[in-house]
Amino acid sequence: MGTGIGLIPQNPQGSFNPLRTFAKQMKETMQSHGLTFDREEMIRLMDSMGLPEGGKLIESRPFELSGGMNQRVAIVFSLLLKPKVLLCDEITSALDVTSGKMVIHEIEGYAARSDVAIVMVTHHLGIADRIADHVAVMNHGEVVEYGPVGKVLYAPEDSYTRMLLSKIPKIRREAAL
Numbered sequence: 001m002g003t004g005i006g007l008i009p010q011n012p013q014g015s016f017n018p019l020r021t022f023a024k025q026m027k028e029t030m031q032s033h034g035l036t037f038d039r040e041e042m043i044r045l046m047d048s049m050g051l052p053e054g055g056k057l058i059e060s061r062p063f064e065l066s067g068g069m070n071q072r073v074a075i076v077f078s079l080l081l082k083p084k085v086l087l088c089d090e091i092t093s094a095l096d097v098t099s100g101k102m103v104i105h106e107i108e109g110y111a112a113r114s115d116v117a118i119v120m121v122t123h124h125l126g127i128a129d130r131i132a133d134h135v136a137v138m139n140h141g142e143v144v145e146y147g148p149v150g151k152v153l154y155a156p157e158d159s160y161t162r163m164l165l166s167k168i169p170k171i172r173r174e175a176a177l
Contacts, residue, residue, distance in 0.1 A: 001058040001133065003035075003082065003083045004058070004082070004083065004084055004085065005083055005084070005085045005086075005087060005088070006078035006079070006083030006085070006087065006088065007078060007080050007087045008074055008075050008078045008081075008084045008086065008088045008091045009074060009089055010060075010089045010090040010093055010094075011067075011094070012070050012071055012073070012074030012090070013062055013067065013070050013072060014143065016040070016070065016073075017063060018042060018062050018063045019061060020059065020061065021056065021059050021060065021061055022058045022059070022060060022061075022062070022073055023039065023058040023097075024044070024058055025077075026042060026058070026080065028076055029077065029081070030080065032144060035080075035081065035082075036123075038080075039058070040081065042054070042058055042076060042080060044054065045071070045076040045079055045080065045106075046058065046072075046076055048102075048106050048109075049072040049073075049075060049076060049103060050072065050098075050099055050107055051069060051073065051076075051101065052103045055103075057069075057073070058142075060171040067094045068094050068095045068096065068099055069090065070094075070096060071094045071103075072095075072099070072103060075091060075103060075106070075107070079106075079110055082114065083116060084114065084115070084117065085113075085117045085118075085119065086107075086110075086116050086117070086118045087119045087121075088104075088107065088118060088119065088120045088121065088122075089121045090121055090122060090123070091107070091122075092124065092127065093123075101146070104127060104130065104131065107131065107176035108130075108131060111131075113124060114160050118131065120132060122162050124167070125164075125168065126145050128149065128153065129149055130154055132149045133149060134146065134147060134148055134149060134152075135147070135148075135149045135152040135153060137152060137156075137158065137160065137161045137164065139160045139165065144158045144160045144161065145157060145161045153165065
């Protein structure tokens with residue numbers, strides 16, 4: 001059992017009550033969805049997201065953590081709800097490269113272990129290439145190209161998509177894709 005849609009927002013600090021502990025907020029969230037709060041599972045997920053001392057951190061409040069740490073806690077919240085669809089809005093934008101890779105790795109693992117559809121909003125083409133089966137490229141809010149990741153990123157038909165890909169420096173293109 002899980003929820004319908006889980007959201008990992010780009011800026012999670014607006015989603016958390018700054019005065020309540022993460023444990024209290026997660027317990028209430030789980031109960032509101034008819035789920036049981038599992039403190040140990042939350043700590044395990046926090047550890048997998050590179051959040052040290054999860055047992056101590058779940059008793060913290062959002063204002064006590066950095067933006068990047070709050071982002072990873074928001075991801076833990078969403079994964080604990082076991083959604084059928086996981087909407088990820090620029091989930092690595094507040095993270096350093098190492099933390100971002102760890103988060104992407106955990107999302108990939110979660111997708112492999114569960115029956116979840118992931119909708120990833122990102123400007124990072126490397127993330128799209130690594131995670132996506134299909135990619136939609138948007139220009140001014142309109143989809144200009146959609147298809148399998150290999151086709152869109154490696155043999156694009158749309159001129160805007162080709163222009164975006166041409167802006168990736170050649171020396172770093174393989175690392176970015």
